[in-house]
Amino acid sequence: MVDMMDALLILLQLYDSNFPSGAYAHSWGLETYIQDGRVRDAATFREYLEAHLRGPLVYTDGFAFRLVHEAAADHDFERVATVDGRLYVNNVPQETRSAACRMGKRLVVIARALFPGEALLAEYEQGVRAGHVHGHPAVVYGLAARAAGVDMPRGLAGYLYSSLAVQVQNGVRAIPLGQTDGQKLLSALRVQIPDSVSRVLELQDCDFGAVSPGLEMAQLRHSQLHVRIFMS
Amino acid sequence: MELAERRGRTEIQSLVEEGALRLSRPVYGVGPDPQLYLIHVGGGCVEGDVYELTVVCHTGSRAVLTTQSATKVYKSPVRPVTQSLAIELAPGGCLDFRPDVIIPYEDARYHQRTHVRMSSSARLLYSEILTPGWSADGQWFRYSECRSWLTVWVDDRPVLYDHQWLCPGATFSGLGQMEGYTHYGSLLVMGYELSHPTHNVLAESVQNLGVQGCVGLSPLPGPGFMVRVFGLSTDEVEQVFHVVRGRIWREWYGAMPQRLRKY
Numbered sequence: 445m446v447d448m449m450d451a452l453l454i455l456l457q458l459y460d461s462n463f464p465s466g467a468y469a470h471s472w473g474l475e476t477y478i479q480d481g482r483v484r485d486a487a488t489f490r491e492y493l494e495a496h497l498r499g500p501l502v503y504t505d506g507f508a509f510r511l512v513h514e515a516a517a518d519h520d521f522e523r524v525a526t527v528d529g530r531l532y533v534n535n536v537p538q539e540t541r542s543a544a545c546r547m548g549k550r551l552v553v554i555a556r557a558l559f560p561g562e563a564l565l566a567e568y569e570q571g572v573r574a575g576h577v578h579g580h581p582a583v584v585y586g587l588a589a590r591a592a593g594v595d596m597p598r599g600l601a602g603y604l605y606s607s608l609a610v611q612v613q614n615g616v617r618a619i620p621l622g623q624t625d626g627q628k629l630l631s632a633l634r635v636q637i638p639d640s641v642s643r644v645l646e647l648q649d650c651d652f653g654a655v656s657p658g659l660e661m662a663q664l665r666h667s668q669l670h671v672r673i674f675m676s
Numbered sequence: 677m678e679l680a681e682r683r684g685r686t687e688i689q690s691l692v693e694e695g696a697l698r699l700s701r702p703v704y705g706v707g708p709d710p711q712l713y714l715i716h717v718g719g720g721c722v723e724g725d726v727y728e729l730t731v732v733c734h735t736g737s738r739a740v741l742t743t744q745s746a747t748k749v750y751k752s753p754v755r756p757v758t759q760s761l762a763i764e765l766a767p768g769g770c771l772d773f774r775p776d777v778i779i780p781y782e783d784a785r786y787h788q789r790t791h792v793r794m795s796s797s798a799r800l801l802y803s804e805i806l807t808p809g810w811s812a813d814g815q816w817f818r819y820s821e822c823r824s825w826l827t828v829w830v831d832d833r834p835v836l837y838d839h840q841w842l843c844p845g846a847t848f849s850g851l852g853q854m855e856g857y858t859h860y861g862s863l864l865v866m867g868y869e870l871s872h873p874t875h876n877v878l879a880e881s882v883q884n885l886g887v888q889g890c891v892g893l894s895p896l897p898g899p900g901f902m903v904r905v906f907g908l909s910t911d912e913v914e915q916v917f918h919v920v921r922g923r924i925w926r927e928w929y930g931a932m933p934q935r936l937r938k939y
Binding site for chain 2: 483488496499534539650657658
């Protein structure tokens with residue numbers, strides 16, 4: 445009972461949208477859509493969030509989370525490092541590539557503090573510091589969820605939820621939308637998370653990192669916007 | 677196919693052809709490098725077809741490689757048409773690979789795997805353009821799926837793993853996917869360090885073309901960079917590629933890339 449409650453509380457802490465991951469500074473292409481007028485209200489913002497949940501959150505971040513969680517169960521750091529490397533070379537837009545590294549570097553330090561006895565997190569932090577690995581949030585969250593004793597599908601659902609929650613907050617600030625609209629959107633997205641988790645569970649190695657062309661285009665074009673409040 | 681440099685000229689050192697893929701005799705004199713045309717002796721790709729192509733550019737050899745016509749992929753509901761391309765570039769080797777567009781027909785499934793191993797002193801231009809395909813009733817995006825995996829290793833270090841997986845469906849034209857555009861192109865340039873000013877210059881000159889599409893650029897580790905284009909016609913995408921290729925050719929060879937005459 446105590447263990448279960450503890451696992452729940454650790455999940456809440458890791459996936460709290462106030463968790464200092466630095467995600468609030470990145471729009472992952474949203475800012476381009478807002479400036480184009482393509483995302484302008486709750487309905488169009490929902491299209492954007494759904495595209496993320498069906499696309500990169502499944503094929504890239506979600507799949508990477510699963511692979512890392514599985515590798516961690518086997519105490520296999522080589523496999524963890526391989527996922528980290530693939531995430532890096534799969535990320536074509538420079539802004540999102542460095543955003544992921546920056547967040548990963550920051551998160552691994554916090555995760556290390558929360559799970560000081562975890563060998564893989566220690567190795568990942570050292571690797572990031574020495575430049576052997578690049579750093580990515582999906583890797584840190586996968587290792588942390590495993591360290592917390594959270595099973596993979598549940599940990600993955602939490603990771604997808606927290607990724608969406610941060611993006612909803614960013615949208616509420618940038619579009620702007622009311623807080624209630626934001627929460628309604630998050631509820632609508634939340635019920636779609638189990639589908640995305642099932643999809644991740646059935647992916648094969650060759651499915652890794654499938655690009656969503658439109659989202660990537662918005663991320664690529666972000667660096668050319670004249671006014672930017674987000675770093676990506 | 678192995679290309680080698682001999683007395684300042686790139687020649688075909690060895691060539692093994694089998695099945696439906698052939699290579700034309702190299703065309704000299706239209707530019708600084710020979711042009712090589714890949715010829716598909718059948719009319720197009722049918723279900724279960726497997727194509728394999730290996731191109732080795734030995735030290736200092738340079739070539740422009742293209743296809744004779746579009747890659748037409750016919751109905752292939754069960755077994756996809758697959759194409760594997762391996763490119764090896766030795767130090768100083770340069771390859772400008774510009775195949776014609778891919779036209780997936782109704783119910784077509786196409787898988788393309790491209791693997792590049794190159795030296796950090798080699799240079800590569802690599803483009804691909806996917807059209808909305810062809811169907812009997814004239815509707816676009818009636819193919820089942822088009823997938824492309826592109827990996828690049830520079831000096832035995834992975835620098836790019838690009839995976840495109842286009843499956844037309846309910847949300848395919850919507851936000852995040854094709855967004856109303858019909859043509860999708862990628863141009864990869866490796867062996868070129870894209871500086872911030874050049875990035876801006878390229879972005880601006882592409883904008884000045886006045887195409888209706890969308891263009892995105894990003895530097896890659898390696899070094900290199902990727903250009904992605906959304907357009908409403910093959911011509912639009914090619915115009916963008918021509919501008920980028922022109923800039924790179926001027927810097928690399930002090931020459932303009934020749935437009936390829938076919939048909």
